[in-house]
Amino acid sequence: xAKVKYDMELRPNPRSGRYRLISANWKMNLNHLEAIQAIQxxxxxxxxxxxxxxxxxxxxPFTDLRPLQLLIDSDRMRIRxxxxxxxxxxxxxxxxxxxxxxxxxxxxxxxxxxxxERRQYFNESxxxxxxxxxxxxxxxxxxxxxxxxxxxxxxxxxxxxxxxTQVDTAVSFLPPEIAERCxxxxxxxxxxxxxxxxxxxxxxxxxxTIRGIFQELWGSDVAGKVRIQYGGSVNPTNAANFxxxxxxxxxxxxxxxxxxxxxxxxxxx
Ligand code: 13P
Numbered sequence: 001x002a003k004v005k006y007d008m009e010l011r012p013n014p015r016s017g018r019y020r021l022i023s024a025n026w027k028m029n030l031n032h033l034e035a036i037q038a039i040q041x042x043x044x045x046x047x048x049x050x051x052x053x054x055x056x057x058x059x060x061p062f063t064d065l066r067p068l069q070l071l072i073d074s075d076r077m078r079i080r081x082x083x084x085x086x087x088x089x090x091x092x093x094x095x096x097x098x099x100x101x102x103x104x105x106x107x108x109x110x111x112x113x114x115x116x117e118r119r120q121y122f123n124e125s126x127x128x129x130x131x132x133x134x135x136x137x138x139x140x141x142x143x144x145x146x147x148x149x150x151x152x153x154x155x156x157x158x159x160x161x162x163x164x165t166q167v168d169t170a171v172s173f174l175p176p177e178i179a180e181r182c183x184x185x186x187x188x189x190x191x192x193x194x195x196x197x198x199x200x201x202x203x204x205x206x207x208x209t210i211r212g213i214f215q216e217l218w219g220s221d222v223a224g225k226v227r228i229q230y231g232g233s234v235n236p237t238n239a240a241n242f243x244x245x246x247x248x249x250x251x252x253x254x255x256x257x258x259x260x261x262x263x264x265x266x267x268x269x
Contacts, residue, residue: 009052013249018227020054020243021183021250022267023082023144024257025112025231028061035064036071038260043077045264054250054267057082057110062098065106073107082110082144085118088131090138100132100139111136112252113143114170116189126169133170137178144183144229144252145170147210151190159188160209167213176218180225184210185252191232193254200241203230207247236265243269 012019030038039058046056059082060068072079087097103111113136114129129145136143147166149159163186171179186206191198198206207228215223230242231252242248257263 009048010055011052016224016246016249018225018249021057021110021227021229022054023057023059023110023112023185023229023250023252024263025084025115025252025254026058026060026064026258027084027117027254029258030060030064032064032067035060036067038258039068039071039077039079040075041260042263043075043079045260046267050264050267051078055080056267059084059110059112065103065108069106080109081107082112083108084112084115086111086113086132086135088128088135090135100135100141104139104141108141110142110144110183112185113145114166115146116148116187116192120189126166129166129170130173133182134173137174137181142181142183144185146185146187146231146252148187148189148192148206148232154188154190159206163206163209164213167210168217171214172217176222179214179218180222182214183227183229183250185229185231186210187231187252193233195233197233197235197238197242198230200245203242204245204247206230207245211247234266236262236269239266239269 057080069081083103086100086103087094090099090101113132118124133143147163149162153162171182188198210228211223214226227249228247229250229252230248234251234253235256253266
C-alpha cells in the first residue's frame with residue numbers, strides 16, 4: 001500500500017509533526033461545470049504559501065471527478081482530489097455503486113468513509129464502514145473516517161462510548177503501519193449543517209478520545225501520527241479556533257466549502 005506522496009514544499013505542523021489537511025465535502029452540490037469554475041477560482045485565490053502550510057482535498061460528487069482530475073493535472077494545481085464514498089467490493093453486480101479501484105484510477109487520494117449522512121440515510125453500519133476502510137487502503141488511497149455522536153447521545157453522556165465503538169470497529173483490524181495513515185474526522189452530528197459548531201474544547205475532547213483509542217490499540221507512535229479533523233459548521237470566522245487545538249490537524253468543511261472565497265478564507269485563517 002502506497003503512502004500519500006507529500007509534495008516537497010508541504011510543511012508539517014512543527015508542534016505535532018503532522019501534515020495539516022483541510023477537506024471540502026461538497027455533498028450533493030455543484031455539477032461538473034460549476035465544479036470547474038469553483039476549483040479555478042479557489043486556485044486563483046490561494047497563494048503558494050497556503051499550499052505549503054496545508055494539504056487541501058476537494059470531495060465533489062462522482063460526476064465531477066474526471067473533469068476535475070484533468071484540470072488539476074493540466075494546471076498542475078496542488079489540490080488533492082477526494083471522493084465522498086465508495087463501495088467495498090472492487091467490482092460486480094452492485095447497480096449504481098462506484099468502487100475504490102475506479103476512484104484510484106482517477107487519482108483520488110482521499111475517500112470520505114462513514115459520513116453521518118451515509119450512516120443515517122443509507123443505513124451504513126460500523127461494519128460497512130470497516131469494509132470500506134479496507135477497500136480504500138487496498139487501492140492505495142487514504143480514508144477520512146467520519147465519527148461523531150448525536151445530540152441525544154451527548155446529552156446522555158454517551159459520547160465517548162459512541163466514538164469508541166465507531167473508531168474501534170472501523171480500524172482495529174489494520175496493521176500499525178497502515179493504521180498510522182488514517183485520517184479521522186470528528187463530526188458531532190448535532191453540529192453539522194445547523195450553523196452552530198462545537199465549542200473548541202468539545203472538539204479537542206473528541207480528538208483526544210479518538211487519539212486515545214489508537215494509543216490503546218497500537219501505542220503512542222501510531223497515535224501520534226494519525227491525523228484528526230474537526231467537522232461541523234466550520235466557517236471563515238471559527239476555523240482558526242479549531243486549527244489551534246493540539247489534537248486537531250485539519251477540518252472537514254461542508255456548506256462553507258461550496259463558495260471558493262469562503263473556503264480560501266478558511267484555509268488562510
Ligand atoms: P457543514 O460544514 O455544512 O456543517 O457540514 C459538515 C460536514 O458534514 C462535512 O462533512
